[in-house]
Every structure is written in structure tokens, then in C-alpha cells.
Amino acid sequence: MATDFYEALGVAETASTEEIQRAYRKLARRLHPDVNSDPGAEERFREVSEAYQVLFDPEQRKKYDRFGADFRRVPDDFDERAYAGAGGRGGGRVRRTRAGPGSGGGSESFEGFDGFEGVDIEDLLGGFFRSRGAGGPIAGADQEAELELTVEEAYRGGRRHLGIAGAGERGYDVDIPAGVLDGQRIRLAGQGGRASGDAAPGDLYLVVRIKPHPRYRLSGRDLTVELPVSPWEAALGATVPVVTPGGEVKVRVVPGSSTGRRLRLRGEGLPNPRGKPGDLYAEVRVMVPKKLGKRERELFEELAAVSDFDPRRT
CATH class of the missing domain: 2.60.260.20 (Urease metallochaperone UreE, N-terminal domain)
Known part of the structure; x- marks a missing residue:
């Protein structure tokens, strides 16, 4: 095995499945041959994908942790109890370790067999290993x-x-x-x-x-849109058009509406193929003319003279 699977993904041997998945997704986005033209990226991507496929599967990971590089050659029906009892005392634990400098390269070794005195591990498992291929098809990663x-x-x-x-x-x-x-x-x-x-x-x-929209604010399936109205429409009430993603509809502005009042249009939000659609909320925004004609100014002045309305006191 050229690379330890945990090292390939950059995670600890105690990593959770969520940590393994996060590490794989991060590497896959960077190494996928469709987005990375580096000559070594494709090989590295295959290595990372293989590591993920093994470590994300609880049963395969258990085998890998137990047998290291030879895990694929262990038969599915391998009897752990018979294996543990072959030395007479049982309870021995196989620990996967990387061979250090001077040990003959990057092969894997088995340690911790205090119950296997006088038993050669390769001889014990050799019949199983020789009958199996050294690998197999690897499913593609999501x-x-x-x-x-x-x-x-x-x-x-x-x-x-x-x-x-x-x-x-x-x-x-x-x-x-x-x-x-x-x-x-x-x-x-x-x-x-x-x-x-x-x-x-x-x-x-x-x-x-x-994407953020210049007109709509989205919350789940509900939409909010600003509804500009004139001072007289807000004061007297009116039926005005409002544009929705499904087309133009009419909404009734309640007399005495101020900026910020929300008018609900049931079912005009995002559709729901499995249930109730969202609603659309038209949020009143009172607008005044930037410039007044002569008659308009006279009317506003007359209104100011007769009205006792004080918005700062209401």
C-alpha cells in the first residue's frame, strides 16, 4: 500500500465518519480531474477516493484497522473467534503499524499477538490471502x-x-x-x-x-416584497398591483396604512409540490412626490392647516 488511508485524507485514526466525509469533500473539490489539470492530480484523486470508500464504510474500516494493507484479502466469512483461538489463548489484538526505517520499506506489520507464541501469522492467514485478489472494483464517490x-x-x-x-x-x-x-x-x-x-x-x-434578489426577500417558502404607495392611497385605502414571481396580482391597501405594514397574500410565495405553498407579504412603503405642482402644494398646505395629526406623538 503506497499510502496510509488516514494519511491520504489527512485525518486521525480516531476521526469520525463526519470528519472523514468533510476531509474527502474538501480534497475532491481540489483534485477532481475535471477541475485540476495537474499531472499528479488524477492519481491523487483516485488515492483519496479509495481511502474515503474504505474508511467511510464501517465494516471495511474495521477490516482495514485490523489487517492494514492486506484487509481486502481477508474473506468476508473470516471467523475472528477461530482466528483468535488458533494460538490456544485467544484475545490477541492485531495492531496495524507502519514499518520504520530499516525494516524493509513501507510494508505493514502485525503486533500484539501475545496469544500466538510460535505461530507464524503469514502462515496462519496465507491460505486466505493467496486465494483472494489484491483488490477489486471501487465504486465512485458522491x-x-x-x-x-x-x-x-x-x-x-x-x-x-x-x-x-x-x-x-x-x-x-x-x-x-x-x-x-x-x-x-x-x-x-x-x-x-x-x-x-x-x-x-x-x-x-x-x-x-x-441568489439575492433586488425585489424579493426569501424566508423558507415565504416571500416579502416592498409595496410603494402614495400618501393618499395609504390614508384612504386603495387596491394596487403587486408583482410576484408568478405574475401581477392585486392587493387591498387598508386605510390608514403606514410604512412597514405587511399585507399577506396567501399562497403567492414559492409553490410546494408536497403541501401548502408559501405566502407573499407586501410591505407598505409610503412615498411622496419629489416635486410638487402648484395645485398639489396648495392641497398639501390646506391639509397641513386643517389636520391635527402628529406622527411623532401617535
């Missing part, structure tokens, strides 16, 4: 890439042909579900890491990131 969408694209969904940043120059036909949420993952089966032999390739997961 990968992730970010998919940026506008609010309108997330609202409508649909089928699109996309080139995904971080996934090379390949194009993908993607079915985007209407109402997809920020952080939601879209699976592209078989489009992930390459496999060796006849093993299955990994999957590619597109992590949706909804």
Missing part, C-alpha cells in the same frame, strides 16, 4: 456542486441544460422542481466520481443556492 438560481427560477422550476461550476466542463440536463428551496439537493444519478472496474459511479448532488 460529489457536490452548487447550483445558483434566481427566485423566479426557483419558483417556476423546469428542465434546463446547465454547466455546473466546480463540476468541470460537462453539461447536465436537470429537472428543477418548482418551489425548490435554498440548500435543497438535486440528485443526478451516476454523474459523480468515476469508478474503477465495473463498479458503479457515484452520484452528483446539486446544492441549490438562491
